[in-house]
Amino acid sequence: MASAITAPTYDPVNTANSLADKYVMARQQILDTQRKAATATEKGLSELGSAMSAFQTSLAALTGTNKSMYAQSAVFSDTSVGSATASATAAAGNYSFFVKKLATASQVSYTGLTDNAGVAGTLQINMGGASAFTVNLGAADTDANGTLSTRELAAAINSATGNTSMITASxxxxxxxSELVLTAKNTGAGTAITIDTSAVTGASSLKAANADPARVRTLALAQDAEIRIGSETGTAITQASNTFTNIDGVKMTFTKSQAPGSAPVTIAVGADSAGTTANVQAFVDAYNKLKTVLNKLTDAGDPSKGAAGGAFAHDGGIRALNDRLVSLLRPTTSGDTLASFGIIATKDGTLELRSDRLQRQLALKPTSLDGLIGVASSSAPTGIAGALDKFIKGWSNSADGQIKQRKEATTNTQKTLADRQAFLEQQHEAAYNRYLRQFTSLQTLQGAMTNNLSMFDALFGSDKD
Structure with missing residues (x-):
């Protein structure tokens, strides 16, 4: 009997696939690592861009043009009479006023109106005795049925050329x-509404109403506001609006007139410690949100503890950005510092506010805080806020900022990696087909040899004569 031949049994498909995987394994691992890094970079850039945008929005809200970190308040002794706000430049003190009249907007109505056929010509709308705009009644019949309805009349007044929302018709x-009601948008004696129907043709019920004093009603009299300085007999100040700015840095809006003989209302202007603290805390919080994102993205990680680093742990440009933000908080010019106003840097580079130190410094230098923080303005940036905003714009600018350029580079990298992945998959397919042919042939050869061995055993086995 012939000796049995022992040979490995091959599965051509699994064997070819396994060998093809090993053939491209090293290059696939490199590509996977590069793709993972590119994805992390893309995500990190988006996160950084959002954080920068949010910080710039906060800066603009807190320190933009006509904004102030240092807050002052203006408080009415009787809040039912009005309200007021004070800017950082307002002089502290107490001011008294007597509110004799409030400014009101004109409102008139014309009664007994009906739909009329054949109305044309022009309707003249006057305010304060002067022409405001004209209405073409010949074009007011929008449904072209030959009749000018009262609603078409109102619509024509509202949409008339020259009526820039000065008057609303209803x-x-x-x-x-029907009754046509005309209401002025603004207040003051100059808003008094009248109409001139002399150029209106046809059987117009509006023209008839305007000619009949009994059918013209004054629903609200147009008048200027009048306040008196100090007392009811003090110097009069009149104007068309109920908002007065006669005290430098103070805006007063009166909402109720006072009865004759009433005591004048007092307005107290002074420092608003709580408001200033809230503004400074908002600045600190806005900066900390950006700094926290940067710290996370540049974190070195700890391999010994299995803690992965941030997306830009080894990116010198982002780390330089992080360091530059910190340095911008320390202006090189002599004078006040953030620390002197209680804004202290922590170990991780974020800020914290010590309100007691802030209040002590404000008591000594109430206007120095705004000079130190400055203004985040595109036209004239100043101070720390201006420097921060200007520097960040170099990164966040949508046209040519660093983030945009880096995103474009990352996109190009991802396209290159996708091309390399497609080429590697082609190589894997070619290797698989080559190995499949080889091991299929080997399997066929092994089968033939096994068959021959069985034939030899049948012919020359030891049990044969």
Whole structure:
């Protein structure tokens, strides 16, 4: 009997696939690592861009043009009479006023109006005795049925050329007739509404109403506001608006007139410690949100503890950005510092506010805080806020900022990696097909040899004569 031949049994498909995987394994691992890094970079850039945008928005809200970190308040002794706000430049003190009249907007109505056929010509709308705009009634019949309805009349007034929302027309239905109500947008004696229907042709019910004093009603009299300085008999100040700015840095809005003989209302202007603290805390919080994102993205990690580093742990440009932000908080010019106003840097580079130190410094130098923080303005940036905003714009600018350029480079890298992945998959396929042919042939050869051995055993086995 012939000796049995022992040979490995091959599965051509699994064997070819396993060998093809090993053939490209090293290069696949490199590509996977590069793709992972590119994805992390893309995500990190988006996160950084969002954080920068949020910080710039906060800077603009806190330190933009006409904004102030140092807050002052203006408080009415009787809040039912009005309210007020004070800027950082307002002089502290107490001011008294007597509110004799409030400014009101004109409102008139024309009663007994009906839909009329054949109305044309022009309607003249006047305010304060002067022409405001004209209405072409010949074009007001929008449904072209030959009849000018009261609603078409109101619509024509509202959409008339020259009526830049100065007057609003509305219709109130009163049984078989309608009432046209005209309301001025602004207040003051100069808003008094009248109409001139002399150029209106046809059987116009509005023209008839305007000619009949009994059908023209004054619903609200147009008048200027009048306040008196100090007392009811003090110097009069009149104007068309109820908002007064006669005290430098103070805006007062009166909402109720006072009865004759009433005591004048007092406005106290002074430092708003709580408001200033809130503004400074908002600045600190906004900066800390950006700094926290940067710290996370540049974190070196700890391999010994299995803690991965941030997306830009080894990126010198982002780390330089992080360091530059910290340095911008320390202006090189002599004078006040953030620390002198209680804004202290912590170990991780974020800020914290010590409000007691802030209040002590504000008591000594109430206007120095705004000079130190400055203004985040595109036209005239100043101070720390201006420097921060200007520097960050070099990164966040949508046209040519660093983030945009880095995103474009990352996109190009991802396209290159995708091309390399496609080429590697082609190499894997070619290797697989080559190994499959080889091991299929080997399997066929092994089968033939096994068959021959069985034939020899049948012919020359030891049990044969």
């Amino acid at each position: 219709i109130v239905t009163t049984g078989a007739t």
